[in-house]
Amino acid sequence: MNKRKAVNLTSTVSPQKSGHKPLRETKKELPFPLNLYQSAVGKKWVMAITGLMLVGFVIGHMVGNLKMYLGVLEHDGSAAYDMDIYAEFLRNLLVPILPEGVFLWILRGGLLTAVILHIHSFYSLTRLNIASGRSYESKQDWLASNFASRSMRYSGIIVLAYIIFHILDLTVGATSDEFVHGAVQSNVVNSLSNPVIAGFYIVANILLCVHIFHGIFSVFQSLGVNNPNINRMKRGIATAVSGLILVGNVSFPVAILAGAVEYNECDPKLSVAEQVEENCVNSSGHDSDSDDDSHSESEGY
Numbered sequence: 001m002n003k004r005k006a007v008n009l010t011s012t013v014s015p016q017k018s019g020h021k022p023l024r025e026t027k028k029e030l031p032f033p034l035n036l037y038q039s040a041v042g043k044k045w046v047m048a049i050t051g052l053m054l055v056g057f058v059i060g061h062m063v064g065n066l067k068m069y070l071g072v073l074e075h076d077g078s079a080a081y082d083m084d085i086y087a088e089f090l091r092n093l094l095v096p097i098l099p100e101g102v103f104l105w106i107l108r109g110g111l112l113t114a115v116i117l118h119i120h121s122f123y124s125l126t127r128l129n130i131a132s133g134r135s136y137e138s139k140q141d142w143l144a145s146n147f148a149s150r151s152m153r154y155s156g157i158i159v160l161a162y163i164i165f166h167i168l169d170l171t172v173g174a175t176s177d178e179f180v181h182g183a184v185q186s187n188v189v190n191s192l193s194n195p196v197i198a199g200f201y202i203v204a205n206i207l208l209c210v211h212i213f214h215g216i217f218s219v220f221q222s223l224g225v226n227n228p229n230i231n232r233m234k235r236g237i238a239t240a241v242s243g244l245i246l247v248g249n250v251s252f253p254v255a256i257l258a259g260a261v262e263y264n265e266c267d268p269k270l271s272v273a274e275q276v277e278e279n280c281v282n283s284s285g286h287d288s289d290s291d292d293d294s295h296s297e298s299e300g301y
């Protein structure tokens with residue numbers, strides 16, 4: 001069995017000889033590959049990779065949400081909001097290999113694991129820094145840090161609070177009596193028509209993009225790419241990605257407040273083509289979803 005000695009981060013002299021208490025307690029080494037996560041470098045890799053996965057989700061989610069601009073389309077012989085068709089598509093991913101909704105739950109599990117690991121690696125790296133009395137970032141990186149880097153912790157906390165509210169708001173439907181499971185376009189428009197909620201979404205998404213900007217900038221460092229010659233490129237990539245997400249995500253509450261994205265119900269007598277033409281849906285369209293237990297949750301990205 002491989003036993004690790006207690007590590008005194010400030011001295012190479014053994015704790016017994018120096019008379020100092022070790023800064024970290026002796027930890028049992030975990031089996032491979034879990035032992036990689038016990039080192040600071042391993043934690044940085046986990047923080048970087050989970051961060052990239054989460055940015056990938058945010059981009060995919062934003063692109064999916066662009067469907068709210070497409071309004072009503074014809075689908076399977078009836079008229080439906082493209083946003084709702086998309087949510088249904090996500091529920092049906094890998095059907096019939098897996099039952100409906102199962103793959104979506106697998107994706108959600110992966111997403112939640114990434115969020116937990118991202119926060120845990122940040123937390124334990126911060127504890128290591130405090131214990132060692134230095135920053136886990138290099139001196140150069142620390143000097144180069146700006147408003148974004150110093151606010152990572154605060155932006156992270158607010159983004160986490162936003163995600164919790166957001167899921168309660170648009171997935172669970174805990175914040176409104178008008179919420180209808182499966183009626184994504186109607187739920188989004190109802191929620192973001194409220195200027196207070198829309199304002200919160202805007203502020204949280206700005207902070208998210210500040211967080212992502214610095215995260216992308218420092219991911220190179222975490223993955224061992226330290227060449228100062230690529231600083232411009234790093235800044236360019238970080239600006240492009242966070243700027244794209246900012247424009248996309250802030251556009252949704254702004255467009256809804258401005259009335260450019262709507263949810264309209266129309267006369268049940270209108271034909272499918274007329275509903276598409278008028279950009280409205282026959283209200284009975286959602287009842288089938290909300291009455292059906294298998295759709296008892298609004299699901300999708």
Ligand code: HEM
Pocket residue numbers: 058061065087108163166167170171184188201205208249250252253298299300301
């Ligand atoms: C203004 C921007 C955003 C809008 C309009 C929006 C819209 C939505 C909607 C409509 C849903 C429910 C989808 C459904 O039930 O089919 C949802 C779910 C979700 N959103 Fe967002 N979103 C936005 C930004 C974000 C951001 C920035 C994040 C993460 C940082 C995020 C994370 C999530 C998560 C985790 C879910 C739950 C997915 C699930 O469990 O199925 N969203 N969002």
